[in-house]
Amino acid sequence: MKVYQKLTSDTTQATESCAEEEAADGKPLCIQKLSTWWLGGGLLTVAVLLSGVTVWVLGQVWWVWHEHGTPEKCSSVPESLRFDCYPERNVVVTQELCESRGCCFMESDRPWDSRGGLPWCFYSPDFPSYALESLNQTELGLKGLLTRKVKTYYPRDIEKLQLSAEFETDTRLHIKITDSRSPRYEVPLEVPRVRKRAENPTYTLEFSKEPFGLVVKRRSSGTVLMNTTVAPLIFTDQFLQISTTLPSKFLYGLGEHRGSFLHSLDWSTLTFWARDVPPTESYNLYGVHPFYLVMEEGGAAHGVFLLNSNAMEVALQPAPALTWRTIGGILDFYIFLGPDPNLVVQQYQQVIGFPAMPPFWGLGFHLCRWGYETSNMTWQTVKAMRNYRIPQDTQWNDIDYMEGYRDFTVDPERFNTLPQMVEDLQKHGQYYVMILDPGISSTHPPGSYWPYDEGLRRGIFINSTQGKPLIGQVWPGLTAFPDFSNLDTHQWWLENLNLFYKHVPFDGIWIDMNEPSDFMDGSTEGCSPEELDNPPYVPAVLGGSLFAKTICPSAKQSASTHYNLHNLYGLMEAKATASALIKIREKRPFVISRSTFPSQGRYSGHWLGDNRSEKKDMYWSIPGLLSFSLFGIPLVGADICGFSGSTSEELCTRWMQLGAFYPFSRNHNTQNEKAQDPTAFSPAARTAMKEALLTRYGLLPFLYTLFHRAHLQGDTVARPLFFEFPQDEATYSIDRQFLWGRSLLVTPVLESGADSVIGYFPRGVWYDYYTGSPVNSSGENLKTAAPLDHINVHVREGTILPTQTPGLSSWVSSGNPLRLIAALSQSASAWGDLFWDDGESLDTFERGDYSYLVFNVTQNTFTSTVLHSNVEATYITVDTLAVYGVREQPKTVTVNGKETPFSYLENQVLTVTALDLGLSQGFSIRWL
Template sequence: MSRGNERKPTSTKAIVLRSVLALGLALGCVNAVKREDFKTCAQSGFCARNRAYADLAKDTPQWTSPFQLNPSSLRLQKGIISGDLLNIQEEQLPASGKALSFELHLLDTEAVRVRINEVDPIKPRYDGVQDTVLIRPYGYSSEGQYERLSKDDNGVLSVKYGSEGQNTVKITSAPFKVEFLVNGVSTVILNEEGLLRFERLRNKEAESEKLVDQGAQGEQEGEIQIEKSALELKLEENLWDERFKDNTDSKPRGPESFGMDITFSGISHVYGIPEHATSLSLKSTRGPDAPYTEPYRLYNLDVFEYEIDNPMALYGSIPFMMGHSKNSTAAVFWMNAAETWIDVEKTNEDKASGLLSWIKTKKVTPTPTTKTHWISESGVLDVFVFLGPTQRDIFRQYASLVGTTAMPQSFAIAYHQCRWNYNTQQDVAEVDAGFDEHDIPYDVLWLDIEHTNGKRYFTWDDAKFPNPADMQLSLGAKGRKMVTIIDPHIKKDSGYHVSKQGTELDVYIKNKDGDTDFDGWCWPGNSNWIDFYNPKARDWWASNFNYDKYVGSTKNLFTWNDMNEPSVFSGPEITIPKDVIHYGNVEHRNVHNLYGTMFHSATAQGLTQRNETNQRPFVLSRAFFAGTQRYGAIWTGDNTATWEHLEIASPMLLTIGLAGVPFSGADVGGFFGNPEPELLTRWYQAGIYYPFFRAHAHLDSKRREPWLFGEPYTTQIREAVRTRYTFLPFWYTLFQEASVDGMPIIRPMFTEFPEDEAVFGMDDQYMVGDALLVKPVTKAGVTRSTVYFAGNEKWFDIKDYSVQQGPGAKEIASPANKIPVYQRAGTIIPRRERPRRSSKAMENDPFTLVIALDSKGEASGKIYLDDGETFDYQSGDYLLREFRVSKGVLSSHDIKPAGALAQGKKISEFVQRVGGLRIERLVILGSAGLKTVRVGDRTVSVSCVKTAGNHVCTVKEPQVAIGEDFSLQLE
């Protein structure tokens, strides 16, 4: 929920006025984002300085980086190359004589880490992001996995590394540059443009004295004072304090930003750096004809009614970028949680000659290249480089550092119903009954802030919800759950037990003096914010979820973390001031983008330890950073009920998934406003293919439960939601895959078809896993859609099994009751096809296998099954099987890794029972001659029909179980 930005009132009348204004903003009285509430790069001092430095470099003929490595200092030892990095333009170095330290780590995953930090600074730079983001200490490449340092005739040092020696890192000392090559082809280059800039920490008083002395000396000696250019003057702006609107950032440590350019050589498409409401393939922010003039900003903010096609910062930040071309794939992770800006410029250049005239004369096709400029306000320069060679390798390498998505409970990937707010316990009962009455399945009902006693979290409004535990048990009897909202701001109230305990335990964020608790304005009025960097605060926060503390909660109750950017109505840019202090005397500016993740983590800890039933938690978070996926789901924030927001949801979710957070969704129907029936229906049809599937609406929006618009919309929405439930076994298997190797669940087309240049910029259709092609309808009145069918195989409509042959774009019917969704030839998808009221009610249902044969008559697929609730899967209590059709035989076999079952652990009765559930139907697509199916000596009849150019063969009751080995001869 996004809110306004006003200064904290100081009188009762002002409080009332502020409350009215906040409510007016919340009720949608403002029609678009208030851009003036949020900084541009020019208003962010460190961004402006570093961008000015880039302009200076561009305007200076034959510009070279002033940074040089001392070649004699370079060492390679145990997988780490280290050396001294000097800025030859600096007039004075620290006493050590070493301005910066350079380290390059060769990791055992074949990723590379580059770190640049100050040596002996006057104050230590913050270097704690790694302690939160990285999941464990990583290993280094052994000497057998890389060659010793070698030097060529130009003094360039090289090391070959990788399992097959396919990668090379070349280090140029003067000017400083690090180049990564794959099989001899340049792919990623650090500081190629010479934009490395490092604002070393300094003493404000000493610098002022120095400036005075220089001026006096110049006058005495009659020196000629050279007038500085406008660009050079910008390099000296807003160094020691900075004002934005009514707020002043004191910046007690002074300027400490840094920036560096990163080139993706031979690559014209780059992706990632969420969250932005923009295209999947990132648009240029620099250069001729750049669509954007502002850099992409990473700074978690509560942006009211965010605009689309805009690089403005939103709720989450992940500084991960992937580049892809037909010949190469690479990615970088800029591990920094401070405010960060990224410029993107796409160019065409000939690496061989560099002569534009020669290119024109010889008609040589120039090499596409993407140049990026990364700028962070504080911390250390810490970047990981991933060279694949495949995208799956990159996802695995990245996930080995920041972790994979937590395996959710099975209910969490079903349908969630939410609005701000379901008003009373009776309202909840009526909405629940409405789903049953209209035969629409759902699993979770949500309560927003109005369920509390005066915005006091962990409480209930007794008048509206007199028996919350009974309410949850009533839902639980149908296999359903409830979610309540809990935000990080705590109402200042000595009579409120959470507020009182927080004060007594001293767990709130401090003002810049480091002594007094920060006091800001949010939903409850004057509030304090929990300091989740304090271990004591995290443990205390988690303990508040215990049933004896969160009175009225049960094991059926889960949590929604909102407003955790953090959103502060009275703060600069509607967030917390940068100079407030966290545990360990850490300025907030260093960790801003991680705050929401820390909150998310502590809440997940609380739900995990609150009982003895071994439950997995479910926590939804609005703010996110790298590593958030380890704790739960996120969503794209407060969108709007417009066709444009439906359209932008797909590229936003694809981007977030690429950056390592696959469990994400967008509010179905749009949070703000009132969707017309067609828009709502189309959003449901798209939303069933979001990993996180939730309908949500604003307090001021009209009620829009799925049956309220009448026919034909109720039937169309029912059919869409039931389709989600039909595919739940497939979705659950994809989540298990993501939890193991970091693969996105919904995937851009280029991840499955990496050599097809037609899909590199495509974001209006996508893949679910490797098997389903989805093309949402995102325009009003559309009944036909252009769908691109990649590859040289067939695609089968999931409803009528009609067939399309790739490759190529075709116009496909998309009537009001469906959108184009196709199963890829060569895949097998497990389904459950009996309509039920919830996913829990389906757990004993039989399975259907839909087998789409490729041109060779082959197909494969997987199914993962566990109890859907506990952590027992971590000790091997699960089934993981592969189905395969090859040489006319459909087989099933166990693919659980050897030793997965913990010693002394037995497969639970639940998993055994689920594994014994029968396969009630085989649907075989693309087989023209199938007549019988033999299982041993038994023959099973086959019914085949021809529809829309495709043979659809159905085998009923093959008398095999989902969890057993079998071989079926297809004849």
């Protein structure tokens, strides 16, 4: 590529002849084609010379021409490695447009479409990029300078970049590329500081000097995990792009999107820009999580996280490879080496933070709908659940409890008995959660609505470019939006919640519409014509603009512009809400948020949004919850039975069975549809739903322990099968089944009219959870019976599950005796653990106020070892031990050396009951 300066010219008058002026090398500028476009407010002239060189003329100052790839160079690029040089949507990419960027243009048999496909316009192998000018050692790694000598086709190139590579741990590499001269927006994530360079990194880092690129390899195998030399690095003010190859096609993460858990690399594009839209394939949805995990050949795994909050997209292609494109911030990558997929997710959470420990009641069953209409109607639903003795922990209300849909109000006529209902719930050991939206109503006489008046006085609302509160429209009508990047807003939010709590003593909060959602595009005054609202490149966002159904990106917030903070809005609101709950209730906060961003798990859980009452939505919920497990948000679930539309009895029964195994389990539907709580169905369906919930409540000690491990070290709760069987490639694409932890395999029925289900059972012995009957698998798909009143659940060999006699609420259940299930391995061993505390106090583990027990089976002996104990354990007893896989009937069973009665069934299940063993003391049970 060469750059020539021409101070004056009138290229619009050029003809198909040689221009009078000559280039610096003395060759005439012979034009064979000439086209002009308006681009970014200026005139772009593109001329194709007879020599095949393409000339760009921007305004009247610069002539820039590129020697685009020769036909030989272009044809040498395999289709799967063609990196798109013209990703703009809604543009018919012609040869002229493509070659104006100095790129290769080759038509193919596969047509271009508006959402992507095999690109006809792609980079040539010698397309110019940055050059690595210097590289020096630092205390933690390396620091270098990148320079670009030739301008790109997007405005405001950043000519000099700073590169840093820090070897933070043996399994974590941190690479940052940013402007070397001017600071750019960086996400204020609180990452633990590293003070010492890794001594024995499991990775190597290599560089290509010119054009610049970097290569990250796994030291043990030489596997290339990242290779950015395959396409040029582009870094302009509002367009950043970097591409890399992948070591395999097994790619996961990159949310929030609806689709299979395993991504398709067939020329698909994933867009990241928080948006209020019912979950739909190919759309950008509520949250943004630029993190992916790749399974490599041989079963190792690695992960990559781009810490960037601007609008972005990831283009996937079958090389396998991907391209990151973002329109602001910096390129801030963390690479995690695992090598086990569980370790990859743990290492990711060491950066973003481990999730909070939820209250025990938060793991119970939740019930909600938009359309209860009155507090008495809500209350009647709670009473009906009690009457049918169906477990329920928490009752919710949607926006219909408010007066005029205004936050921090209660409709004085329709919900006049709400305080009494909440009091009744809490007397029965149950809990209350209500919805809050961020949009604060702005249309009332001064002095009549304190949240807006006081917010206006304190200046805590997001402002337009004119410096006044930006006004949009949500449920209450015209609204202002709190700026949660401002700590003063957190105090205002706390005071509003505290005032409301004095009237309605809620237990948790559901924050919705926090993308933030706006029923109009931008604001009542529209958005500015400037480049924050209309950037040179817009990722493939739904609606075609960054302000479609949300506020203007140019809006001003305390920490930056909304352009930089949009994707952080839900996270910042969740942080303010969790903090307020702690101060108000002095207990663990329970918050469920729609919009999410990395580190959200520290403050809230998530539900998968406004799904539909369709069987495909039931299926899509599984890859959804598995993806959020990767993202460090284990408290996740979907609206059971679907939010919009009317469910059928069969669909809702099957969905209640599946939803009983969501980490966060809530049945929720919309107004003007049939009720879908368990009491609304026939006795048979109601019984099936009740049994599924009783199974969940029986498993709460095990589930609670999984959440403790998630909080302590970043373990997943709902887990894909390949996390436990990384050597078994057959598990890599499974997203119709999932595990709880390492121990429990859930195989739901997802088809209508079925009385059986086919599921994959990895190699080994799997025991029916309910009966203990063994299933021996060589690693195969097996068909199991699944009548309408049954969901298949199997226990993995070698595990011990702490379960409990289920009650009608978590509070009742938590005092009941334990039933321990030991599922023996083929070597007759097993292991499990139990974490136990009061279920609601803050920081019980950190303060040492908990009990932790480890269970083992070896040599026909079950032992319970107390590693840590507190007073809570003294209230709990172990009543039953069931041992699955005891191959021969024992002659005697002893408990702490004393002989005791037992039973033994032909399916090789040994059961010892009436044990009455204190949980706070170790014990042993032996069979011979």
